[in-house]
Amino acid sequence: MQPIRLMIMLVIPAMTIAMFSCQPKQAATKVEVIEEVVIEPEVKYGIVVDSLDEHIDRVKWNQYLSDILSSFNVDDPTIYQIAQASKGVFDVRNLKAERPYSIFLKRDSAKTATHFVFEPDKTEYVVFHLQDSIHVTRHKRPITIEEHTIVAEIENSVYEAVLAQNESPILVSRLVDVFAWQVDFFRIQKGDRFKVIYEVEKVGDEVVGISQIKGAYFQHFGKDYYAINFENDGSENFFDEKGNSLRKTFLKAPLDFYRISSRYNPRRFHPVLKRYKAHLGTDYAAPRGTPIRTVGDGVVLEASYTGGNGNYVKVKHNSNYTTQYLHMSKIASGMRPGTRVKQGQTIGYVGSTGLANGPHVCFRFWKNGRQVDPLRIELPPSEPISEDKRSQFLHTKNVIVSQLFKLTVPSDSLEMSKMASKPADSEDKSF
Secondary structure (H helix, E strand, C coil), rough: CEEEEEEEEEEEEHHHHCCCCCCCCCCEEEEEEEEEEECCCCCCCECCCCCCCEEEEEECCCHHHHHHHCCCCCCCHHHHHHHHHHCCCCHHHCCCCCCCCEEEEECCCCCCCCEEEEEEEECCCEEECCCCCCCEEECCCCCCCEEEEEEEEEECHHHHHHHCCCCCCCCHHHHHHHHCCCCCCCCCCCCCCCEEEEEEECCCCCCEEEEEECCCCECCCCCEEEEEEEEECCCCEEEEECCCCCCCCCCCCCCCCCEEEEEEEEECCCCCEECCCCCCEEEEECCCCCCCECCEEEEEEEEEEEEEEEEEEEEECCCCCCEEEEEEEEEEECCCCCCCEEECCCCEEECCCCCCCCEEEEEEEEEEEEECCCCCCCCCCCCCCCCCHHHHHHHHCCCCCCCCHCCCCCCCCCCHHHHHHCCCCCCCCCC
């Protein structure tokens, strides 16, 4: 963008100058002082907007690009050109409801639209150039990384403890993922406490994500749990202070954490059928639309609808284990028999389809062809630290634990000295 340069000329009578000079008075002359002033143009989304008006709004439910542009006098042939130009850059069918957009308009009688800018998320924006050569460009905002720490004692919930310290709620779900098998988040009690070292992603002053949790500590029912982020065999995972993986073969629940409304029960009174019927699953109550995640890697066996199950997905994990997720409001895009899924991947959304009297997911678990209670079955952990990485892990662990030890909770009486008293370069014989 070229700055605007203005030349300012000052004309000063020579007589005025002579008044402040010791030199003899001379004939009146003019002295010209020329000063260059640089005025930077106003730029937004890479567009010079000095001579444009901006209309800011949010995409409404069931609103399409054509609906928005036609209200600003953009004709149908131009809208078609724009849709064609956007292919490979941004799918115009993905205008998410409630996301912001801007229309820039000429200050003429027709209010001609020059640019349409859509923000699919907080980290990027898409510019539709509507004048001259119609084209579409996608831009990433610069993201900065900052290390944050949080230490808290729980009064009611992890969520409230995090928000009470003005930290991002994104941290809650990440923390739940880290300790998904060690901490029962459905039984959090007053007095449980946690400490976390993590990195946040920021656009300007706004936190838009968490790049990683470097280390964490959780005290739950009087027991201490550690999590050290370490790259082992090409992928990052969390390990305890002895190098054992925190990640089990399966996640403990198909949702982040919501209340269990009905447990596995061979003789339960069915709330819809009004008779006793075996309930061979675990119901997790949650708001409609909450993402449901597969608890382990596997292959989709079924993704369908029946009168009792409603919308459901069934996943085969290996020769021993299969899981099923019932009563979805809708099945996630791409879920069909044969689709490979990864642990934690969204496969559907909470609903109340089929025989259900409220929004929840009924989670069913098979071991060797027999349905079992997933909350009672003991599952093996993932692989521990490999032999050739032990010394490297030991150093990382000591650095993280030492940093966690320095974070103190008010009235902290935690016994962490067993871990923190060791020099950072000492060898851990208990590994």
